[in-house]
Amino acid sequence: MKEHAQHDTMGSSSSAARKPNSVTHKDQPVSTQRPRHGTENIESTAGAGKTQTMDLLLPANNEDDVKTAQDLQRDHPELFYVFEEMHSLIEKLEENQKSTWQWLDLQESIESSMEASYFKHYKKKRVLGRYMALLRAAGSFAEAYGDALEEAGLTAFTARTVESHQADAPLGFLVMLRSVLLNYTDSSLYFCEKLADTGIFKYFVEDLKESRTHLEDFDDVPDDCFVGSIGVLYNSARNPAIRQTIRKLDTVSVLLPFLKSKSEKVRLLVLLSLANMLDEDQNDLLLADDSVFDFILFILERAWKYQSHRFDGFSVEEVIDGMTGLAKNDSNKTLLVKKGVLPRLMNVLRDSSSDEEIEKAVKCVWELAFDEENRKDFNKNKELMDLLKQRKTSSDNAVAKASEGALWVLQMKTKDENKKSNKEQQVDISGHVMISYQWGDQKTLLQVKELLKADGYKLWMDVDNMGGSTLQAMAEAVQNASVVLVCMSERYKESQNCRSEAEYAFSLQKTIIPLLMQREYKPDGWLGMIKGTKLFFDFSGKYDFNKKLIELSRELGEKGKGLKADVVDGEVRTSAAVLKAAPVDAARGPATATWSNKDVHNWLVKSGFSRHSSLKDLSGEDLVFLKKLSYKAPEFFYTYVKGDLHLNDLRDIRRFSEAVERLN
Incomplete structure (x- = not known):
């Protein structure tokens, strides 16, 4: 929905920008303050082949964010003075948290940091939204928002509740801050994630709850307050990673009554919001009156x-x-x-x-x-x-x-159709392990990939985001896989490419091992069906990564370790794997991987580690895996020995490493 001059509406998109659908705010007045660094000077500096970054300490969350923010400064010198105003705003917010809020001063700072002329230029707006996400802005915004509401004596920000507060200083600050939140949730899903962590969404749900008690107010054009509140939630719900946060606030139930509004604009805005919030169970509430589908088609x-x-x-x-x-x-x-x-x-x-x-x-x-x-x-x-x-x-x-x-x-054929054409199909353990994942989880899964490779597994992982242009390569990867790791998250469920991969693997009756990548996510719908009652491994960060990796390796067993294919980053090579040779072990006796609990206990006693209770749960397979890690991924090995096995004494670490090295 295009922007109008008089009220908040859905954002428009130009052919050049290819922007996603979202809700944006009306243009705000540009501050009369001028930047400390003029645009012309910065552009001439950049044109001379030089780069410029701010001397002041960036108010960013961590070192990675600082580096990314500096890269944006370097790539967009024309926005440099806006970046500076953003810094000034965050610093003032943090200073105010330690004293009395200066609402008028903060309102002016927000206005200075919002370059309204860029809000219709989506590419620049996206850069500014990303930059705002990198700063320590979200937490400061949330605290200031809550304090401003309290000082203004408001429990919700609606057209009715603010009528008698026109002259209050906190009210002007809230109007400007809501504009910032609306515009930057529109342009940056990363900013939405930062906001989700602060708990600020509860204020906008409260606004909608209060508005719900006066549904007759929404029989005409929706007011700015309503569109601002639903807009932040709508924009944020485009990011599947934070939909659970929004659902937990009972947002769906709060919004449903607005579908009865006489205003087509209100109904469609609410319906488009619900489209990104409903889970499989809540969808039944929408199906109770399927006329909403006729409405959207109309x-x-x-x-x-x-x-x-x-x-x-x-x-x-x-x-x-x-x-x-x-x-x-x-x-x-x-x-x-x-x-x-x-x-x-x-x-x-x-x-x-x-x-x-x-x-x-x-x-x-x-x-x-x-x-x-x-x-x-x-x-x-x-x-x-x-x-x-x-x-x-x-x-x-x-x-x-x-x-x-x-x-x-x-x-694509169905599972039953594939059964008919593959009656004698057997699991081929000589194939590779395919990692089917959504791009947002790549960092964690690259760790899984490298450590499984160190344990002798052949991996296929689309590291270069091949996507739909190489669906045939993906199909061949599924066909040649012994095991497919389905990396579950709401983003995975929403991705059409991911669903294509997972359902194809399911139709070919491939061994599927689910990995949970999003904390507390409960797979439903098609993904829940594929998961079924299968054992899954939680890599969401809730549990120790190293322990889960060992459990996953144990579950994989020999599947994916064959010599028929050496697979690296999406490329399958038909040659035997070449692995670094392990140290020769002079020991004799049964293979360590077959050891019973008693065998492991005897080994611990013989090696002088019987007093270490942290070692008693190790199996023979775990010891073999640790041995491989010691020469394939030594940094991980020593981190695990010290952090998880609690061998903190240097002598103990040395003795344990030597004992593991002697295993057969």
Whole structure:
């Protein structure tokens, strides 16, 4: 929904920016203060081949954020003075926390840090949002917001509650701060994550609860307060990683009554918000009155007919994106098709001149195609299939990737069909271990990958974000896998590429081992079905990483250790693996991996470690793994011995290392 001059609305998107759908705030006045460093001087410095970073200590969260912020400074000298104003704002907020809040001064600082002319330039706005996320801003904002509400005597920020507070200093500060939050949740999902950690979302849910008691106020155009509150939640819910935080505030139940509003704008804004918040169980609340699906299709049809491809500020691509969000819940897929979504999507695929609209339409078809009945019907629709094949050759990379993904799913066989064609299929332990994951979890999984490689496993992991353009490579990786590690999170569940991988592995009856990557996440829907009752390994950070890795290695056993394929970062090579030779062991007797608990106990006694209770739970397989780590990943080995096995004395560490090295 495009920006209007008089009130907050959904954000617009330009062809150049390719921005995601989100809620933004009206333009705020630009401060009359001028920057300490003029733009011209900075640009001339950059043009001379030099770089400039601020001398003052960056108010960032950690060293990595400092480095990233300095990279942004270097890459965007034209924004340098805005960065400085941001620093000044955070420093003032932190100083005020130690004394009495100076609301008017802080309001002016916020205004100075908001370069309103950039809010319609999405690329620059995105840089500013990212930069704000890197600063220690979120925590300071949350504390200031709560204190300002309390000092103003408000329990909620609504049109009714603020009517009698027009002259209060904290109120002006709150208006400006809400504008910052709305604009930067619009432009940075990372900023949304930072806010989620502060607990600030509870204030916006309280606003909506209070507004719910006066639903008659929302029979016309929604007011700024309502749109501001729902806007921050809507923008943040686009990030699957923090949806649980939003759900725990009972946000879905708070929003549902607004679907009865007489205002089409209110209903659609709420429906698009719910599309990103509903889980499988809560979706039943929406299905209780399926007229909401007729409503969103009606809005799409109206927007498509206008020359601007907008209706009441809502764009075609925005409405389609909302429908795709609703279709993430599998029970909605068939219903949307029955309601007539496909002909409308085909209109876009056939006649639109906008790559953004076409991409959204293709992704919606892709999502709907995960339903088996829809898939059968879509395959019979020759025009649809021809349109997708045509769009697969698009010069727009995003459109081409989405089209390839949709076609791939449409051609995918079911588990029963694969059973018929692979009656004598057996698990081939000589294949590799495939890591199927969502990009946000890469850092943790690279650690898993390297340490499993050190233990002799062959790994296939898409490290270079190959995505839809190489779906065939992904398919071959699944086909050649002994085991597929399905790395579960809400982001994984929402990803169409990830679902394509996981369901393909499931259809081929591959051994699937689930890894939990998001704390307290409970897989539901299609991902819950694939997980089933399988044992999963929690790498969300709740438990010790090293222990979980050893448990995972034990579960894998010999699967993925064969010599048929040496697999590195998504490339499969048909050659024997070349591993660094282990130290020759002169010891004799049964292989350590076969040791019983008594054998391990005897070894501990013989090696002089019987008094160390932290070693008593080690198995023979664990000892073999530790031996391999000692020469494949020595830094990890010594960290584990000291931190987890509690051998802190240098002599004990040396003796234990030597004893492990002598194992056979």
